[in-house]
Amino acid sequence: MKEEIATTLASVGEFPLIREFFQPLRLEGVAGVVAGIGDDAAVLAVPRTQQLLATVDALIEGIHFSATDDPFLLGQKALRVNLSDIAAMGGRPNWYLLSVGLPGDTPSQWLAEFTRGLRACGERYGVTIVGGNTTGSSSGRTIHVTMFGLVGQGRALSRGGAEVGDRIFVTGTVGDATLGLAARQGRLTGLDEADQRYLEGRLDLPEPQVALGVALADAAAVRGVIDVSDGLVADLGHICEASGKGARVEVGRIPLSEAARRLVLRDPGLMRRILSGGEDYELLFTVAPGAVGMVRTLGERIGVPVTEIGEIVAGSEVEVLGLDGERVVVEQGGWRHF
Numbered sequence: 158m159k160e161e162i163a164t165t166l167a168s169v170g171e172f173p174l175i176r177e178f179f180q181p182l183r184l185e186g187v188a189g190v191v192a193g194i195g196d197d198a199a200v201l202a203v204p205r206t207q208q209l210l211a212t213v214d215a216l217i218e219g220i221h222f223s224a225t226d227d228p229f230l231l232g233q234k235a236l237r238v239n240l241s242d243i244a245a246m247g248g249r250p251n252w253y254l255l256s257v258g259l260p261g262d263t264p265s266q267w268l269a270e271f272t273r274g275l276r277a278c279g280e281r282y283g284v285t286i287v288g289g290n291t292t293g294s295s296s297g298r299t300i301h302v303t304m305f306g307l308v309g310q311g312r313a314l315s316r317g318g319a320e321v322g323d324r325i326f327v328t329g330t331v332g333d334a335t336l337g338l339a340a341r342q343g344r345l346t347g348l349d350e351a352d353q354r355y356l357e358g359r360l361d362l363p364e365p366q367v368a369l370g371v372a373l374a375d376a377a378a379v380r381g382v383i384d385v386s387d388g389l390v391a392d393l394g395h396i397c398e399a400s401g402k403g404a405r406v407e408v409g410r411i412p413l414s415e416a417a418r419r420l421v422l423r424d425p426g427l428m429r430r431i432l433s434g435g436e437d438y439e440l441l442f443t444v445a446p447g448a449v450g451m452v453r454t455l456g457e458r459i460g461v462p463v464t465e466i467g468e469i470v471a472g473s474e475v476e477v478l479g480l481d482g483e484r485v486v487v488e489q490g491g492w493r494h495f
């Protein structure tokens with residue numbers, strides 16, 4: 158029997174790679190691309206009534222993903238984590254740059270699947286590649302996506318606008334991604350198969366809340382906004398720091414998925430991990446008390462669950478109250494790289 162020799166990137170070469178894998182990621186019909194892949198820089202047209210949003214996020218092997226993770230999902234996640242940052246600013250995402258560092262022995266099939274994921278997600282959210290960078294890597298695979306979006310002049314949301322008395326809201330459910338990671342790494346036992354699949358799905362394919370972000374940018378009563386990437390308590394801390402305020406959150410109000418709820422019922426200690434686990438990519442935002450009804454209606458109209466979990470207070474601390482009303486100590490509150 159003849160042995161199949163897998164093609165690697167080293168055998169394809171840098172420029173054929175760009176032609177074969179990255180150029181096909183261009184989407185027709187996205188406005189504003191004066192020049193995309195092929196020149197020294199992209200040329201992008203920003204309408205006079207809009208402002209440009211720019212954000213970059215890295216996915217590093219061993220830090221954000223494992224070599225064995227599904228590259229089709231990873232391609233989608235690379236865009237989704239950036240879409241979430243544009244959403245947190247209330248913008249519409251349009252364009253992205255892709256920078257990859259890949260070892261020469263990476264199978265071509267890996268890159269084919271990774272770029273298939275980018276394409277699927279690009280089509281779904283209407284964002285196109287406009288350029289990038291390709292290098293070898295001597296220490297694992299690295300992916301950086303820089304994403305651009307547009308927001309009306311002076312309409313961008315920010316972390317810094319929270320006021321005392323604001324109600325704190327979060328979209329969707331919290332903690333699924335960190336539980337999914339723990340499950341994948343064998344740190345959760347006794348999880349049934351369907352729940353494990355659900356939680357890992359939330360880790361692999363976060364849902365950036367782009368439509369809600371855009372709607373919130375039009376609502377003047379929405380003040381401090383962030384997406385939950387580091388962890389609920391840590392990211393609320395970022396709103397507090399930027400706004401010069403404190404916050405009080407009630408554990409009993411934090412929205413959990415059915416799968417997370419079942420786990421917490423068995424092991425209430427997991428709640429601590431939920432409070433500080435990252436990668437949910439939900440929106441966390443504060444709302445003037447008089448606008449709570451409007452935000453609920455907005456959530457219903459867009460089809461995104463929004464849950465009130467606490468209140469902005471004077472001070473600088475994020476205070477977490479347990480079911481018994483006692484203060485819960487959350488040491489770090491979220492992911493830290495260093």
Ligand SMILES: Nc1ncnc2c1ncn2[C@@H]1O[C@H](COP(=O)(O)OP(=O)(O)OP(=O)(O)O)[C@@H](O)[C@H]1O
Pocket residue numbers: 212213214238242386387
């Ligand atoms: N190396 C850097 N150089 C310049 N600015 C940076 C650098 N690293 C982070 N920042 C800036 O610091 C702020 C906080 O960064 P952080 O990465 O926590 O935000 P984020 O992008 O929302 O988080 P995430 O990476 O989880 O999406 C952002 O405004 C970011 O642009």
Ligand SMILES: Cc1ncc(C[n+]2csc(CCOP(=O)(O)O)c2C)c(N)n1
Pocket residue numbers: 214215219220221222223338386387434435436492
């Ligand atoms: C293999 C593996 N190990 C650990 C984690 C968890 N993790 C990595 S980065 C991060 C916070 C957001 O990062 P950033 O601020 O860089 O966007 C979290 C929760 C993972 N997903 N995969």
Ligand SMILES: [Mg+2]
Pocket residue numbers: 241242245383384386
């Ligand atoms: Mg963010």
